[in-house]
């Protein structure tokens with residue numbers, strides 16, 4: 129609780145001290161409205177599937193329209209109950225390309241999770257607000273809506289158009305959401321910059337250590353392992369049982385280790401954040417930052433890095449079995465058994481080489497590997513340009529001690545679609561979180577610190593203002 133108390137004092141100072149004109153005129157008001165809007169958004173059940181985002185999107189449209197902001201609902205005509213929202217605050221210059229802020233409004237379900245509060249009611253307890261989606265991604269939706277409103281009501285036109293895109297269906301593939309939007313609203317790709325979820329504002333110890341601005345992400349491929357066997361009656365076993373061979377193959381795949389290594393992005397990230405980590409990770413990551421991209425990280429650091437799921441996933445390609453299926457009845461020999469192995473490849477990894485290694489590993493068990501070569505490497509968004517400058521200025525206002533560093537997401541986001549289409553896209557999650565709290569995303573008792581909600585909102589507002597003036 130110490131951090132909450134000391135941060136409240138810092139926040140008060142931030143709210144009171146910052147020049148008013150720089151950030152709209154009413155910071156406490158913005159924070160309060162964001163919190164109220166978040167409560168409204170959490171109460172819309174947008175669990176995906178089925179999503180049902182249309183009601184929330186209509187509420188946001190009406191709420192923004194009431195303040196004179198141009199907002200409309202768009203989406204595939206045959207998608208019942210689904211909708212995306214596009215709202216726009218026009219800028220002074222039509223020759224400048226817009227800033228597009230993307231936030232998804234659907235959430236993952238809570239079935240099977242033992243919540244201590246009602247996940248569809250924003251509930252404050254012990255300095256936190258609890259509710260499904262507060263981290264992923266309704267907090268950012270609420271802040272973006274209120275930042276746009278404040279911008280429009282301030283009467284000061286931004287230099288460029290600021291477009292807010294509230295997207296449906298992010299949690300189930302995005303066909304109704306950004307997938308549809310980028311195919312049907314090509315204007316969105318004309319953006320100078322796109323801000324989306326996917327980065328990190330990390331609390332280490334008592335304060336915000338760093339802001340990770342996501343510029344690239346790992347690639348997801350799912351491989352199918354298949355073992356075929358002779359079927360028949362289980363009373364008369366045969367050699368080469370399909371399930372047994374598949375099991376052995378899965379076990380062998382599970383212990384594969386790709387080399388730990390850096391890319392330019394992860395090396396810059398390590399260099400930026402090493403000094404703000406706690407021992408022993410600080411010295412380990414400082415050493416990682418010394419390793420040239422492409423070279424392996426020295427073996428001596430492997431145990432520390434492998435014990436940390438975040439750094440392990442950030443510094444190597446990983447493959448993990450996620451599904452298994454085989455047999456048709458308990459008294460029949462299985463004719464076939466299959467397993468899914470999900471691999472997250474470093475962006476420069478050769479997928480065919482990974483497939484070859486998997487094949488080689490399972491081949492002695494008579495198991496085959498197939499995959500669908502549909503992944504596409506997207507370009508890395510610029511890591512030293514105006515967005516980093518703006519993020520440093522914005523972070524400097526709210527968290528003066530925090531480092532801003534480029535960041536590679538270990539998961540996938542909609543930024544990939546924007547980058548592939550040629551737009552510079554940056555992933556962020558503007559609210560400070562500890563590693564533990566971030567693990568509640570998609571899980572039980574998802575929560576945000578009350579002060580962290582406020583600080584993240586002010587950071588996002590500053591960033592949007594910096595990029596649009």
Ligand SMILES: [Zn+2]
Nearest residue numbers: 264265298325
């Ligand atoms: Zn999300």
